[in-house]
Amino acid sequence: MQIAIATTAIDNVPFVGTEHGLIPSLKRHGIEAEFVIWDDECIDWSRYDAVLVRSIWNYHEKPQIFLDWLSSLESQSIPVANKPDILRWNMDKRYLRDLAVHNIPTLPTVWVEDSCKTSLLTILETNTWQEAVIKPTVSNSAINTWRTDIASAKSDQARFEALMQRKRVMVQQFAPQIATGEYSFLFFGGTFSHLVLKKPAENAYFVQAEYGGTTTLIDAIEAHYVEQAEDILSAATQIIGHTPTYARVDVIDDGGTLVLMELELIEPELFLLTDDITQRCADAVASDLYANDLHL
Known part of the structure; x- marks a missing residue:
């Protein structure tokens, strides 16, 4: 079996990062894999028996091309992980509304409708928020995301309106807990694998490494936290089927x-930081492939 690991291009070379170990780990299951640039128009995807979607970090910059790519793979009956229906549902952060309906705790959020004449200051005052975070509903890596407060909301209005002209926008109450870190629970095949703590730099609130954030693999975690994370994934599974x-x-x-904060099902960093973690990921991919679970 030959599969493509879809990724983005860095200096015209497929990005691999911490996922280089997937190649030998998948080979143990009889699966030959190679990293392929997802938006390279020269790629003949019919060469592959399946596509594993990984670090396609720029998909949000070209959402229609991304959707067309998924449709093309479907039309060729090429299995995709995660499934295209999952990717479509997850690409717009309005999926958080679906999860909230299933009693999953989420941050208080105002979803700004298209062409809505909305005052940023009014949003904060109406919801009695002192601080908020503005972001597009289709984005990643904190791109076009910023923090505002009661004192600066009025001066941020022009920036807010400019973003609304280009994208659907959401405004969330700022969560001060982010200063102590954001926890990432990683699951493969629906089973909990490992936990990572991402912490922002001092006096910052973005946890991504490009903004100075740090990442720590957590060895021990209380069972009730894992159960809550499992509940979140279970609710999503019920929604997407x-x-x-x-x-x-x-x-x-x-x-x-x-x-x-986010349920990442498209291109999350999976923190394949050890051989055991990498093998668990490869095992889940192989299990789905050989069980025909990925077939359209």
């Missing part, structure tokens, strides 16, 4: 209750 091959549940700890 499939168990994701891979999933990352990003949360903050609010006094023992996990509050969902």
Whole structure:
């Protein structure tokens, strides 16, 4: 079996990062794999028996091309992990509304409708928020995301309106717990694998490494936290009708209750930091492939 690991291009070379170990780990299952640039128009995807979607970090910059790519793979009956239906549902952060309906704790959010004449200051005052975070509903890596407060909301209005003209926008109450870190629960084949703590730099609130954030693999975690993360993934599985091959549940700890920040099912960093973790990921991919779970 020959599969493509879809990734983005860095200096015209497929990005691999911490996932280089997937190649030998998949080979143990009789699966030959190679990293392929997902938006390279010269790629003949029919050469592959399946596609594993990984670090396609720029998909949000070209969402229609991404959707067309998925449709093309479907039309060729090429299995995809995660499944295209999962990817479509997860690409817009309005999936958080679906999860909230299933009683998953999420941050208080105002979803700004298209062409809505909205005052940023009014949003904060109406919801009695002192601080908020503005972001597009289709984005990643904190791109076009910023923090505002009661004092600066009026001066941020022009920036807010400019973003609304280009993208659907959401405004979330700022969560001060982010200062102590965001927890990422990693699941392969619906089973909990490992936990990572991502912490922002001092006096910052972005946890991504490119903004100075740090990452620590956590060895021990209380069972009730894992159970809450499992509940989040279970709710998503009920909504989308499939168990994701891979999933990352990003949360903050609010006094023992996990509050969902993001459920990453498209291109999350999976933190394949050890050989054992990498093999668990490869095992889940192989299991889904050989069980025909990925077939359309």
